[in-house]
Amino acid sequence: MTETTKPRTGMVLTVPAPLARLAGAVSRWVRGRGVLLVALVLIAASLAWKAAIVSSSYFKEDDFEFVARAMESELSFDYLTRIHFGQFMPGGFLLAWLTARLEPFGWGYAAGGILVLHAFAALAVLRMLRVVFGRRPAILAPLLIFLVAPIAVPALVWWAAALNTVFLQIALPMAIASHWHHLRTGRMRHALAAAFWVLFGLLGFVKGFALPLLLLALTAIYHGGLRTALRRHLPAWAAYVTVVVAFGALYVQRSLSAPNTGGLPIFDQATGFLWELLGKTFATTVLGGPWRWFAGGDWGVASPPLAVVIASLVTLAAVVLVTSHYRRRAGAAWAMLLGYVLVADALPVLWGRVHLLGSFVGTDTRYLADAVPLVALVAGLVLLPVEGEAEPYRRALPARERVSGVLGAALGLFVGASLVSVTLFAGYLGADRRHRYIETARAELARTPPDAVIYDRLVPSEVLPNSYRTYSLTSRVLGAMASPQLRARMQAPPAALDGLVFDERGRLRPVDVQGITLAPTTKDRCWPVTGGTVQVPLDNRARRVEGTLVRLGYAARTDAEVTLWMGERATDVRLRAGLGQVFLLAVPGADRIVVQDVPKGVCFGDVTPGQAVPRP
Template sequence: MSQTTEPRTGMVITVPAPIARAAAAASRWAGRHGVLLAALLLVGAAMAWKAAIARNAYFKEDDFEFVARAMENDLSFDYLTRIHFGQFMPGGFLLAWISARLEPFGWGYAAGMVLALHACAALAVLRMLRVVFGARPAILAPLLVFLVAPVTVPVLAWWAAGLNTVFLQIALPMAVASHWHHLRTGRLRHAVAAALWVLFGLLGFVKGFALPLVLLALTAIYHGGLRRALRGHVAAWSMQLVVLAGFGALYVQRSLSAPNTGALPIFDQAAGFLWELLGRTFATTVLGGPWRWFAGNDWGVVSPPLPVVIASLVTLAAMVAVTTYYRRRAGLAWALLLGYVLVADALPVLWGRVHLLGSFAGTDTRYVADAVPLVALVAGLVLLPLPGEAEPYRRALPARERVSGVCGAALGLFVGASLVSVSVFAGHLGAERRHRYIETARAELARAAPGTVIYDRLVPPDVLPSSYGAYSLTSKVLGALAPPRLRATMQAPPAALEGMVFDDQGRLRPVDVQGVPLAPRTRDRCWPVTGGTVQVPLDNRVTRAEGTLVRLGYAARADTKVTLWMADRATDVALRAGLGRVFVLAEPGADRIVVDDLPPGVCIGDVTPGQAVPRP
């Protein structure tokens, strides 16, 4: 059979029956699932928008260390559970290892993984909203809050920050959805799922310890009070405690072997940090701000003018007052959001970062990016009634048209303000210098001849600050790009007559030593030989992260071999006839170079200890 339609033009169009039935079925499905389709379209559009922004960023700071560690370690328990400046992030290190092994310093893989998980977080928020409020069109508003919130964008431009945050952005809404199912049905499997999602969050970020507190608060507020919440769901809370206890024991055990970087700040630092984090960062970004950023190299932190901060605080106070006036338990929902930001976002930073960075740490949006799923949930809780909720409002609402108009205008202003803030932030992204340096070094290493000896030096400070210690060295950063054998020799280079070093553009150049020459005072300019032994003093008071490279000038009548002793390490060197030089890395703590059994016809001349530099 076929279906015939006759347009106004008089033409007759015959549609085959199978196509007509399929179209009708698709239309009915779309009608039943219109909210889901609209939500998926919003998620897709938001991810495309954020991908276009993230592609302009590049690796920075901790990212270089994460790639280097991933390339020099197997996928072991020790690697995954290493404490990184107080952070315990096995999940993040797993992603870093996979990304680096696919392509070291491949921004497409690295950013793509984080963006894919952020998309999963958006779907998790959608699931949470559908479970809590039902599949009604109104849930698109809080979903849109999550999708366009400016605070979600910077963590996509800093890989190390994203590796932490996306785990919590997924875990929080999924744990809430599973726990809400448990509260409705009483089924234990949902409580198990909630506990597993808490564990998932903890494996990405220590701040996941606050998730059970969120679940407890939601249960107490919307399911009968604290006493009933505790007594009525003992099994659920027991599983949460088991997860926290197991995680805590592992965290403490691993912390015992890690450097202690935590400390309490002084009062002025703590107060300043809380003002910056809550008053300037969270209060403005939750309304679509900050609209102005203090820009760094491929990065930015909030820098809203004081009038904007005051206006944001007044607006938030008005929102809290109005929603609390009409919506039952709205004040408790707002308190839940504030409590989460204080406990999960402020307290860990107060212990681990503020004593080092001061109040300035509070201007960094990455510390509150994990709270955005909860912002979306609270936005729904203070406005929308729950399915089956009796008397959700304290008093009659104004006319429906007025409420819809005000809420629609507020959402439109938020979206517009967010687009402005994100556009300004995106204008600060771009790291052509770092990208060019890495890609130049990648090409140079690919062309390096077998047996090339590459000596170490610090990477340029505009690529990575020297504060990262050993992971500021070319042997670590650029060694991640090298084959395993070459990487090993870069980290422990042998003595050589000719060596190479990376210049500040990432090119391999012949090595030289920058230092104070030690010249013998003898007539022939040779270090004196006593009993067949030459001793050259070294100043071991100077220490360098890259080590001390020594250049020994020599003259030899014929090809020969000598043995250089520094401390208790011996290095055999083959000398070529004529004038030449030998490069050798000094043994830490050595106060002299000793050459035993110096062959006849060999003169050890000027000796220069110092740092490796490209030869002019």
């Protein structure tokens, strides 16, 4: 049996009936899922775009410490619950541990893992929009806002920031979707699912404590007011509060043994920070800005001109007034967004960072990146009725064609502005110096025997500032790529007649010591032997520095075994016949090297305490 169709050209096409039925079924399936398919295409396109941007970046700052700690540590409770400068992020540390174990400083693994989680965040936003507004095509607009918003991109190119942010970007929309199901059905399993997502957000960022407050605000605005929301859904609130309190107790317990990095800023710092974060960074980026970045070193922060800031604030005020004029509860939705930004994004930074770094931290978009899913939701709430909402508008809207035209133009301007802002930001990315240094060191370590002696020094400042203290040392940063045996020797190198050190390019070179040389003034240029003991003085300006390396010159007629004492530490060394030198780590506070029972024919000469450097 066949079916005949007659196209406009007059030609008659005969299609087998099974094929015609299949084509009809496919057509009906596509029509029924058109919104979903378009959304998935948009998500895939945005991920490809962001992957191209992220590939231009590389590890920076905290990333190096995260990788080094992961390679040094077992997957233990202490490792996962360590407080990192006020950050409590067990989920982030778990992801860092797994990623580092795949390949230390493997940017493909690190960036790929973040992009996969960001894809889950996009799917979570899509689920949230479908649950709140239904499967109407209009939900593609707020989804597109999430996908192209410039405020989310800088957090993706900094691994440490992304390890915090992606958890909340998933948790926030998933918690809202589950809670919304609970509000509609009354089923407790949906509330328990929302509680799980609150916990998931907390595992990545302590900002997750604000999620129950956000859920309460949504319930009060769209489901009967605050009193009704509290009374009717008390078991759900109990579940959410239990999660937050239990996690908060663990956070406090772990904080007691961590360095105190919190503190309140002075008034001028606080007001300056709020202006930078809300008045400049947030106000411009939610409109597709900031259109100008203060950038350098594979990074950038928002730096919009004052005229742009003023225009953005005026535009936002107009949008709030117009949407509140037509849409019921639009003002409450805008207030909810502002409240979340203040509670979740501003307050933690005010406590933990502003007093240390000043108001300038308000220009950093990563502190706002977790709010992007909420921005997408609020964009929908102030324009679209939620599913089942009665009388969503205060007054009749203008003609549909006019509304569609205005909103389409606004969305187009937002997307265009966002593409410009992100393209400008991407132009500042690039870490060739860091990447070459790490990969050169990786290759050097791969061909270095595990019994090699590699002495410590600071990595170049353009790779990692020395403010990271011990994690600015080659033994920690580059040691992450070494075998466990070699890594242990790098962190506690023995005394040796020959040693190696990394140069500024990441190559291993013979070691030397840069410091103040002390030489004996005796005729034979040897430190005198008194009662069979030699005492070699150490320069007072260098001997108290942690990590100081000492080079001690000697001459020996034959091979000889000696024991060098520095403070309470004894070091056994086998000297080779002829002229040579011994390298050994200084003991802080020791003012001399003592050699007892000095073998005959052994002379100890000049000594140089200082820092390990490559031999010229």
